[in-house]
Amino acid sequence: MTLERTKSTKTPLDFLSGGAMLAPMAGVTDMAFRVLCREMGCPMAVSEMLSAKGYTISGRKNRAAAELLAVDPMEQGAVALQIFGHEPDVMARAAEELTRDGSYALLDINMGCPVPKIVSNGEGSALMRTPELAAQIVREVSAASHVPVTVKMRLGFDAGSDAYLQLGPMLERSGAAMITLHARTRSQFYEGRADWSAIRRLKERVGIPVVGNGDVASADDALRMLEETGCDGVAVGRAAQGNPWIFEQIRDAFAGRTPRSIPAEEKLEVVMRHADMLAQLKGEHIAVREMRRHVICYVRGMRDAARLRTKVNSILTIDELRRELTAFMLGA
Secondary structure, rough: OOOHHHHHHOOOOHHHOOEEEEOOOOOOOOOOHHHHHHHHOOOOOOEEEEEEHHHHHHHHHHHHHHHOOOHHHHOOOOEEEEEEEHHHHHHHHHHHHHHOOOOOOEEEEEEOOOOOHHHHHOOOOHHHHHHHHHHHHHHHHHHHHHEHHHHHEEOOOOOOOOHHHHHHHHHHOOOEEEEEEEEEEEEEHOOOOOOOHHHHHHHHHHOOOOOOOEEEEOOOHHHHHHHHHHHOEEEEEEHHOOOHHHHHHHHHEEEOOOOOOHHHHHHHHHHHHHHHHHHHHHOHHHHHHHHHHHHHHHHHOOOHHHHHHHHHHHOOOOOHHHHHHHHHHOOO
16 A cells, blocks of 8 residues: 555544544633643544634634634644634635634534523524524535534434434535534533433434533543444543543543553642643733633542632732642642
């Protein structure tokens, strides 16, 4: 087999066999956190969602958009950009411009966000109420994008909805290369149990890869989801907050290895690297403020975590954060 032939057989979806992907989360999956997850074995991470309309108006001149669009060299080929919107032409224009330079391996369309201000504009999970429009968006974005287009969606909008079974095949015909299914409805937000049986039903309904999402909190959960649903891959969301090691643990479990325990010294090192990278990306003031919620996740389950939360909320500098965390995590 020639070298050229070997290269041509690789696709951006090959990551599905390499472990769990990082699901997009607003305020979480910025470049700093994605880099940590990448180092821990995450084969594909999805960015925070970007407004297609906002981008077409201001481009990268907006500081928040520029920070969201930042990609580290080590992420090349392992990061997907997620966009949201409800106007097919605007979505297509943004898709063409954003994927032109090859920074992103995939372009993901958000059809699952449950936040009221997004839904009230007919965007996010509201698109599941308008399947023809959702399919048109995928069709036009797929035609304009320089990379494969994927979709993240929910079961439907209202409790008991199975809109995903109608929409899945429509999105496939419109050009979607993969669907990630968060197995909850919009009305559930993040409450209740994810219905993994729905992931299996979607997998049986479409020919493109299906990634399962919802209630994967450990390596055992990831293995069980694959076994129970037959899905092509697993996406981890909230369970990765404060625990980027989950990707290493899932990768080891997939390979039949026993996941290792993480020593306190390593946890401290990673938390502070997270803080330092955030400061470099967004400035120290913003980084310290954002790290407050991350720190609570990193120390979840540790003794006196509630006491630390009170202290962290009053911290103003990275050096203060380092001193408090060193004392808390190492007893120094």
